[in-house]
Amino acid sequence: MKIAILGTGCPKCKQTAEVVRRAVEQAGIEATIHKVEDIQEIVKFKVMMTPAVAVDGQVRISGKVPTVEEVKALLAHGGEA
Amino acid sequence: MSECCERKTVGVSEPGAICREGSGPVVASVTTTAVDPRTTAKYFGIGLPALGAWWLIYRGLFPFAKWFTFSLLTLAPGSHLTSAVEFFIFEAPKVLMLLTLVVFAVGIVRSFFTPERARRILAGNRESAGNVLASLLGVVTPFCSCSAVPLFIGFVTSGVPLGVTFSFLVSAPMVNEIALVLLYGLFGWKIAAIYAGTGLAIAMVSGWVIGRLGMEEHVEEWVYAAPAGKDEGGESPNVSWRDRVHFGLDSVRDIVGKVWPYVVAGIAVGAGIHGYVPENFMAGIMGAGAWWSVPLAVLIGIPMYSNAAGIIPIVQALLGKGAALGTVLAFMMSVIGLSLPEMIILRKVLKVRLIATFAGIVGVGILIVGYLFNAML
Numbered sequence: 001m002k003i004a005i006l007g008t009g010c011p012k013c014k015q016t017a018e019v020v021r022r023a024v025e026q027a028g029i030e031a032t033i034h035k036v037e038d039i040q041e042i043v044k045f046k047v048m049m050t051p052a053v054a055v056d057g058q059v060r061i062s063g064k065v066p067t068v069e070e071v072k073a074l075l076a077h078g079g080e081a
Numbered sequence: 082m083s084e085c086c087e088r089k090t091v092g093v094s095e096p097g098a099i100c101r102e103g104s105g106p107v108v109a110s111v112t113t114t115a116v117d118p119r120t121t122a123k124y125f126g127i128g129l130p131a132l133g134a135w136w137l138i139y140r141g142l143f144p145f146a147k148w149f150t151f152s153l154l155t156l157a158p159g160s161h162l163t164s165a166v167e168f169f170i171f172e173a174p175k176v177l178m179l180l181t182l183v184v185f186a187v188g189i190v191r192s193f194f195t196p197e198r199a200r201r202i203l204a205g206n207r208e209s210a211g212n213v214l215a216s217l218l219g220v221v222t223p224f225c226s227c228s229a230v231p232l233f234i235g236f237v238t239s240g241v242p243l244g245v246t247f248s249f250l251v252s253a254p255m256v257n258e259i260a261l262v263l264l265y266g267l268f269g270w271k272i273a274a275i276y277a278g279t280g281l282a283i284a285m286v287s288g289w290v291i292g293r294l295g296m297e298e299h300v301e302e303w304v305y306a307a308p309a310g311k312d313e314g315g316e317s318p319n320v321s322w323r324d325r326v327h328f329g330l331d332s333v334r335d336i337v338g339k340v341w342p343y344v345v346a347g348i349a350v351g352a353g354i355h356g357y358v359p360e361n362f363m364a365g366i367m368g369a370g371a372w373w374s375v376p377l378a379v380l381i382g383i384p385m386y387s388n389a390a391g392i393i394p395i396v397q398a399l400l401g402k403g404a405a406l407g408t409v410l411a412f413m414m415s416v417i418g419l420s421l422p423e424m425i426i427l428r429k430v431l432k433v434r435l436i437a438t439f440a441g442i443v444g445v446g447i448l449i450v451g452y453l454f455n456a457m458l
Contacts (some may be wrong), residue, residue, distance in 0.1 A: 040307075043307045043308075048231050049224075050228050
């Protein structure tokens with residue numbers, strides 16, 4: 001599973017990355033996390049609000065810092081909403 | 082510019098910048114739990130008594146402040162200290178209570194709006210009507226200036242006219258619910274209404290003017306080359322009332338939790354002024370008589386970035402010392418509506434000329450508002 005954190009490097013984006021990292025750890029699954037900080041790259045995901053989280057290329061959360069529980073629920077569904 | 086709203090403070094006060102964020106229901110909410118009618122009933126069961134209690138306490142604040150000042154502290158009526166203490170004991174809880182209620186209500190309202198929905202409404206509209214609609218949507222849509230760039234791109238690539246997009250971008254920060262509540266609480270509904278009305282008018286007109294100027298070529302080329310915005314899955318999934326209430330509560334925790342020290346500090350300053358500073362202290366510098374005071378206020382205001390909670394205490398101090406309302410309003414609007422950091426962020430998608438035009442037009446709008454109110458009142 002590939003998880004992308006979209007955000008231009010603001011505090012909320014860093015918080016989001018941290019939350020996702022913890023969720024992956026707790027869920028004990030295999031996943032790569034990478035941050036997308038370039039605005040032109042972010043726009044390709046068609047999000048209008050950052051921070052956003054994309055799983056396997058699909059934006060699942062946008063415009064807020066999720067809770068660890070939310071991310072875990074997301075991961076448990078294999079990225080399917 | 083990689084900073085987000087959180088720390089976006091250049092210049093004056095460190096207001097722990099708030100932006101309307103936390104934002105909106107999740108795009109693809111994972112927890113689309115079925116709405117249980119019993120939970121809805123439970124929320125009303127708790128909500129209505131809570132509202133009643135709020136109202137009773139709110140009503141009791143004035144007598145409480147009197148009792149506290151005169152009976153408990155036994156201060157003599159008429160002194161500077163008495164009047165300052167009474168003002169603080171009454172205003173601080175009053176404004177905080179108002180703020181909590183309004184932030185909660187606005188949170189509920191915002192849960193109905195997302196930038197995606199705003200875009201869908203606006204994409205089908207021509208200019209003029211679009212400008213009006215965009216200004217109104219700018220007020221109710223959760224928006225944070227750190228999201229200004231993706232939002233801008235999302236709008237223009239999906240066919241929202243440039244001018245309409247600008248109306249949205251102007252009104253979103255300018256007409257701010259915290260400013261509205263504080264102005265209402267401290268100066269009454271007329272000033273609050275004037276602020277909201279003129280803020281909306283500036284957003285509508287300046288967006289319309291930018292649309293007329295036809296400055297599309299001053300948007301960076303890559304923006305229009307970006308993939309057209311699409312609507313992810315149409316309507317956002319059913320957001321239950323439970324989610325909306327939680328969204329409201331989250332905004333209260335987020336916003337009120339962050340701004341209360343500034344509000345209390347502001348009211349303390351206000352109380353000091355109320356009790357001690359002679360009337361008309363500022364009248365000579367910022368009174369309606371000094372024609373240059375309005376442009377000066379705008380010029381000082383633009384490079385400053387502060388949020389509403391940080392700026393209102395200053396507003397209160399200035400007004401309390403006899404500054405003219407128009408001048409103060411112009412100052413406040415240029416601080417919260419036009420900010421240097423936001424322009425730097427927008428530089429990624431706009432060429433300098435368009436940014437300058439944008440700042441110029443909005444600045445002129447603010448000037449007109451300032452002069453208008455100095456002349457009228």
